[in-house]
Structures are given as structure tokens and as C-alpha cells.
Amino acid sequence: MEGSKCSVTLSVNGTSYTREVEARLLLVHFLRDELGLTGTHVGCDTSQCGACTVLLDRKAVKSCTVLAVQADGCEVTTIEGLGRIDKLHPLQEGFWEKHGLQCGFCTPGVIMTAAGLLDENPHPTEEEIREGLEGVICRCTGYQNIVRAIQYAADRTHQAEPEPVVEVAASAPTGAQDSLRQEGEDA
Amino acid sequence: MIPQAFAYRRASSVAEAIAILQEDSGAKLLAGGHSLLPLMKMRLANPATLVDISGVKELRGIQRVGDEMVIGALTTHAEVAKHPLIRTHLPALAEAAARIGDLQVRNRGTIGGNLAHADPSSDLPAVAIAYDARLTVMGPAGRDVLAAEDFFLGPMVTALPDGQVISSVAVPIPASNTRSAYVKCPHPASGYAVVGVAAAVAVSADGTVEHARISVTGAADCAYRARQVEEALVGKTASLETVHEAAQYAAEDGWIGSDVYASEEYRRHLCCVYTKRVLQKVLL
Ligand SMILES: Cc1cc2nc3c(=O)[nH]c(=O)nc-3n(C[C@H](O)[C@H](O)[C@H](O)COP(=O)(O)OP(=O)(O)OC[C@H]3O[C@@H](n4cnc5c(N)ncnc54)[C@H](O)[C@@H]3O)c2cc1C
Ligand code: FES
Ligand code: FES
Numbered sequence: 001m002e003g004s005k006c007s008v009t010l011s012v013n014g015t016s017y018t019r020e021v022e023a024r025l026l027l028v029h030f031l032r033d034e035l036g037l038t039g040t041h042v043g044c045d046t047s048q049c050g051a052c053t054v055l056l057d058r059k060a061v062k063s064c065t066v067l068a069v070q071a072d073g074c075e076v077t078t079i080e081g082l083g084r085i086d087k088l089h090p091l092q093e094g095f096w097e098k099h100g101l102q103c104g105f106c107t108p109g110v111i112m113t114a115a116g117l118l119d120e121n122p123h124p125t126e127e128e129i130r131e132g133l134e135g136v137i138c139r140c141t142g143y144q145n146i147v148r149a150i151q152y153a154a155d156r157t158h159q160a161e162p163e164p165v166v167e168v169a170a171s172a173p174t175g176a177q178d179s180l181r182q183e184g185e186d187a
Numbered sequence: 188m189i190p191q192a193f194a195y196r197r198a199s200s201v202a203e204a205i206a207i208l209q210e211d212s213g214a215k216l217l218a219g220g221h222s223l224l225p226l227m228k229m230r231l232a233n234p235a236t237l238v239d240i241s242g243v244k245e246l247r248g249i250q251r252v253g254d255e256m257v258i259g260a261l262t263t264h265a266e267v268a269k270h271p272l273i274r275t276h277l278p279a280l281a282e283a284a285a286r287i288g289d290l291q292v293r294n295r296g297t298i299g300g301n302l303a304h305a306d307p308s309s310d311l312p313a314v315a316i317a318y319d320a321r322l323t324v325m326g327p328a329g330r331d332v333l334a335a336e337d338f339f340l341g342p343m344v345t346a347l348p349d350g351q352v353i354s355s356v357a358v359p360i361p362a363s364n365t366r367s368a369y370v371k372c373p374h375p376a377s378g379y380a381v382v383g384v385a386a387a388v389a390v391s392a393d394g395t396v397e398h399a400r401i402s403v404t405g406a407a408d409c410a411y412r413a414r415q416v417e418e419a420l421v422g423k424t425a426s427l428e429t430v431h432e433a434a435q436y437a438a439e440d441g442w443i444g445s446d447v448y449a450s451e452e453y454r455r456h457l458c459c460v461y462t463k464r465v466l467q468k469v470l471l
Contacts, residue, residue: 004194023195023237024227045188047225048376050291059265059294065224066295069195070217070241117290134378135289 008072012037013081021068028052030068031078039079039108043137050136053109053116054078060116062135079108082115090153091115100149102140110136114150123154190227194236198243201325201352207238208350209327214238216352218261218300221292246299246354249273255357260299265290267298276360277318279367279385283310286371288378299353302338305345305409307444308379312339312410314369316402317385320358326351339409365389365398366469370461371405374448380405381449382457384413384437386465388420396420396429396470401462406454407441415439416462425470430463437462 009018012035019034031037031054042064043051052064055077063076083089091111094100101107110133117124117132124132129150130143138146196214198204208214213235217223226232240246246261249270256277258267267273268285287293287301287310301311302322314320315335322333324347331351338346347353361367371383382405389398399420404410415436423429437458445451 004192006195022192024190024192026189026228029189045228047221047228047292050289053291056294060291061294062291064228065221067195067220067224070220070239113290116294132290135291 006069006072008068010068010071010074010076012076013078019068023067023069025068026064027054027056027066027068027071027076028063030071031063031076034068037078037080041105041108043105043109048135048137049106049109050113051106051109053112053136055112055116055119058116058119060113060135077112077115079111082111089115090156091118091150093156094149094152095146098145098148098152100141100145106136106138106140110138110146114153118150118154118157122157124150126151188228188230190224191230191233193227193234195239196236197239200243201240201245201354204238204240204243204352205325205327205350207236208352211236216240216303218297218303219263219295220300221288221296222300222304222306240352251360252357254360256360258298258356258358260353260355261297262299264288264293264296264298264301268293277358277367279317279369279387280311280314280358283314283369283371283383283385286310286369286373286378292378298356302335302356303345303347303353305339305343306379307342307407307409308374308377308381308405309410310369310371310380310383310404313380313383313385313402313404315356315358316410316412317367317369317387317400318358318361319387319400320356322347322353323355323357324348324351325354330354332357336412339411341408344409361387362389364391368465368468370465370468372457372461382406382454382461384458384461384465386462386469388466388469390425390470394425396423396425401437401465403437403441403458403462406438406443406458408444411441413437413440413462420466427467427471430466430470434459434463434466 004023005020031040041051043049047065054063057074083092215234217237217239247259250257264284264287274281320335367387369385371380385402387400391397399417401413401416416433419433438455443451
């Protein structure tokens with residue numbers, strides 16, 4: 001059967017891309033094969049390992065279980081867009097400092113999952129971190145140092161928070177995620 | 188793995204989605220894609236056309252309407268789990284949604300897709316039955332309302348007529364003397380319910396069980412109402428003894444099955460254990 005081609009426009013790590021793609025193209029293959037962003041990995045066929053996790057409109061999702069066409073008009077952040085080599089993201093720093101990886105295959109997905117978690121819950125308990133990691137599988141570390149790395153990042157982000165953050169928190173929500181978070185906090 | 192090729196259509200309204208389903212008998216709705224895409228990647232489902240309804244605004248949102256919470260079909264599990272009114276009035280639904288799969292799955296999967304897919308191990312069918320939820324469905328002939336209790340007919344088989352769209356799920360807010368909860372034995376790999384039990388139970392001021400709705404998922408070919416447990420509760424004093432007595436009937440109203448993970452005998456046992464746990468939570 002002839003697959004239909006569709007035009008998609010999405011922003012990846014701040015750059016907008018428009019491409020003609022087959023409807024069946026998965027977001028992970030779009031990122032890896034169309035854009036050459038091979039930091040996002042594929043570790044399974046069953047939507048379970050989380051190695052493919054990216055942020056889609058600031059929420060952690062498994063990019064192997066999203067069609068590229070479903071991401072039309074959305075903002076995607078991959079591991080390549082999280083920090084810079086000269087200025088690592090606190091999570092990347094945490095994984096470095098706390099030895100949060102061994103082979104590194106799961107790491108991009110784990111970091112992006114943690115980024116989604118910390119965005120919604122900047123100060124998670126250890127239990128919340130472990131629950132947040134349910135959707136990622138690491139065959140090497142035993143998770144202990146991953147948890148420490150995420151705790152490190154949460155502490156760092158907290159410490160590094162400049163004064164204006166208080167103002168930001170007090171001002172009107174700026175996005176869907178914020179309104180969701182506010183509802184949660186009201187509960 | 189890569190799905191078989193298909194045509195992709197984006198619907199901007201429920202009416203448009205219904206029209207596409209009418210003209211193309213090989214078309215299937217796509218919501219969060221977290222049940223359908225895994226099947227398509229395995230080539231266990233090969234729809235000729237996908238109708239993406241994720242942009243249909245009228246299917247979004249959570250509202251209180253009178254004595255009901257009305258939840259749009261496209262509401263994600265994460266949104267359900269966090270919503271303050273759902274946490275207050277429908278704690279079993281919030282608990283169940285919060286424990287679906289994992290963080291990433293909850294960010295994509297929707298309540299409408301979960302119920303429509305009717306996986307026998309899904310969490311939400313049990314909660315929908317225990318809360319006596321109603322599904323509003325829209326088709327070429329207009330709207331209809333289906334009770335959750337009558338909706339699940341078998342593994343991935345529902346009472347939803349072909350070509351229709353679930354638009355929302357209305358859940359009556361239980362009376363103030365009702366307590367509700369959901370507990371599950373999750374499959375260690377997938378998180379799906381090996382057995383999950385939802386209970387909504389009202390107790391009168393003198394400690395008598397006035398009303399009980401119990402539903403079990405995971406154990407049988409589809410979620411079912413555990414009527415014999417309900418009968419063993421109503422009129423009795425809320426006590427540990429009553430809980431133990433009633434819980435032994437937990438597997439009696441479903442077609443309990445075996446698979447590689449759990450035998451029929453083990454699942455029957457889990458039905459009783461988890462019914463006991465959920466009843467202890469709401470009654471004691
Ligand atoms: C790794 C993993 C773990 C999971 N764990 C759990 C778990 O523990 N518990 C659990 O309950 N679920 C679990 N799920 C399933 C998840 O909850 C799905 O998101 C949900 O079952 C389907 O919702 P969806 O929006 O993704 O639907 P889709 O996959 O888009 O659609 C599913 C089916 O429903 C139909 N459909 C969708 N929306 C509508 C509508 N509005 N009206 C009519 N038909 C519609 C589609 O045509 C399709 O046939 C898991 C999924 C994954 C990938
Ligand atoms: S590749 Fe394993 S979950 Fe996406
Ligand atoms: S570090 Fe090797 S799989 Fe996680």
C-alpha cells in the first residue's frame with residue numbers, strides 16, 4: 001500500500017524544521033534519521049525501555065510511540081538540546097558527578113525523563129524519583145547512582161535559582177504545564 | 188519496528204471524525220496512540236487510515252457539571268491524576284490514573300482511548316464501573332449514553348458501535364458517606380493490572396454498609412462488576428469479618444483466565460487478596 005506523505009513542521013531544540021514524511025514515520029526515526037540527532041536511542045520494540053524519551057511540549061514522552069506527524073506544531077527537546085558541552089545542564093552534571101551511567105545506552109532517555117519529572121516536580125522525594133523512573137530501563141547501574149544524580153540536579157537547580165525565580169513563581173502561569181502544576185498544587 | 192503504511196487524516200471536530208469513519212471503513216481513531224501504535228508496530232493492527240483526533244478541542248477538559256465530573260475523552264492520565272476536583276471527589280480514579288504504566292505513558296495516553304481499547308488488563312475500566320460512569324458517544328445519528336457497566340464485552344471488545352467516537356466520560360460524584368479506592372497488583376514489566384480492584388462503598392452513620400459497587404479488572408476477559416461481593420457487603424456491619432467474608436466471592440462474576448504470567452488459580456487468589464485490601468481501605 002502506498003503510504004501517505006504529510007508535511008510536518010516542528011521545532012527541535014529551538015530550530016524549526018519542515019519535512020515531507022511518511023505518516024508511519026516514528027518521531028524517534030525522524031529525529032535520528034532525518035535530523036541526525038542520534039543521541040535519542042531505540043532500545044526496544046514494545047514501548048517499555050524509555051531510551052527514546054524526549055520532551056514534547058515540555059513533557060517526557062517515548063518518541064518511539066509518537067508519530068512524527070503527531071508532533072506537528074510541537075516543541076521537541078532532545079538530549080542534544082539540554083545543555084552545552086561548555087555548560088552542562090544540572091542533570092548532565094549530576095550524572096557526571098554521581099557516576100549515574102555505565103554503558104550509557106539508557107542515559108539520554110533517563111536524563112530526558114528526569115528533566116520532565118523535575119519540570120513538574122522540582123524537589124522530588126527519593127520515592128518520587130524512583131516512581132518517575134518506572135518508564136526507563138537501565139541494564140547496568142542498578143539505578144542507585146541515577147537516583148543520586150537526579151537528587152544532585154534537583155539540589156543544584158535549587159541552589160542555582162537566581163532571585164527572580166520567586167517573582168516568576170508568583171506571576172501568571174506561562175504554559176500548559178504550569179496550569180497543570182498549579183491545579184496539582186491546589187489539591 | 189515500523190507500522191505498515193497507512194493514510195493519515197487529521198480531524199478538527201468530532202463531526203469531521205465521524206464523517207471520515209463513515210466514508211472509510213478501514214479507518215481507526217488515533218488519540219494518544221499508546222495502545223494503538225504499539226499494536227501497529229507489531230503489525231497486530233494494520234488500519235488503512237488513521238484519523239487523528241488529538242487536535243479536537245471539544246474532546247478536552249475536565250469540568251464539574253451539577254453532581255457529575257465530566258472528563259473529555261482526550262484528557263491524559265497525567266491530567267486526570269493531578270486534577271484537584273478528581274482527587275477530592277473521585278480518589279479511586281486519581282489513584283488508578285496515577286499508577287498507569289509510567290510517567291511517559293501517562294503524558295500521552297487518554298481516558299477515552301483507554302476505555303475504547305478495553306484491554307482486559309487496563310486499570311480505568313474497573314474504576315469506571317465502580318463509579319457507575321457513563322460514556323457519551325457520538326455517531327452519525329447523534330449522541331448516545333452508555334453505562335460503563337455494559338460497555339466492556341470481552342478482550343478489546345466493547346459496546347461502542349462502529350464509527351462512533353467517545354466524547355466524554357461522566358462520573359457521578361459519590362455521596363459524602365461514600366469512600367472509594369483502587370488497588371492493583373501490577374505486572375512487573377508493563378505495569379498493567381494482573382488484578383486490579385476498584386470499590387465505592389457507602390456506610391451509614393450506624394456503621395452499616397448501605398451501598399457497594401466493586402469492580403475487578405485484569406483477572407478476566409474484561410473488567411466485571413463483582414456483584415456477589417457487593418451482595419455480601421450490603422446490610423452488614425463494616426468490620427474485618429465482613430470484609431473477609433465478602434472478598435472470597437471476588438472471582439465469582441468473571442471468566443478468569445490463565446496466561447504465561449499468572450494461572451487461573453493464582454489470579455482467583457489475587458482477586459480475593461486485592462478485594463480484601465481495597466475493602467479494608469474503604470471500610471476500616
Ligand atoms: C508501556 C505501556 C504501559 C502501559 N501501562 C498501562 C497500565 O498500567 N494500565 C492501563 O490501563 N493502561 C496502560 N497502558 C495503555 C495506556 O493507558 C493507553 O494510553 C490507553 O490504553 C489508550 O489510550 P490512547 O489515548 O493512547 O489511545 P490510542 O492508542 O490512540 O487508541 C486506542 C484505541 O481506542 C480507540 N479510540 C481512541 N480514542 C477514542 C475515542 N475518543 N472514541 C472512540 N475510540 C477511541 C482507537 O481507535 C484505538 O482503537 C500502557 C501503555 C504502554 C505503551
Ligand atoms: S525505544 Fe524502548 S520505549 Fe521507545
Ligand atoms: S548505563 Fe547501561 S543501560 Fe543504563
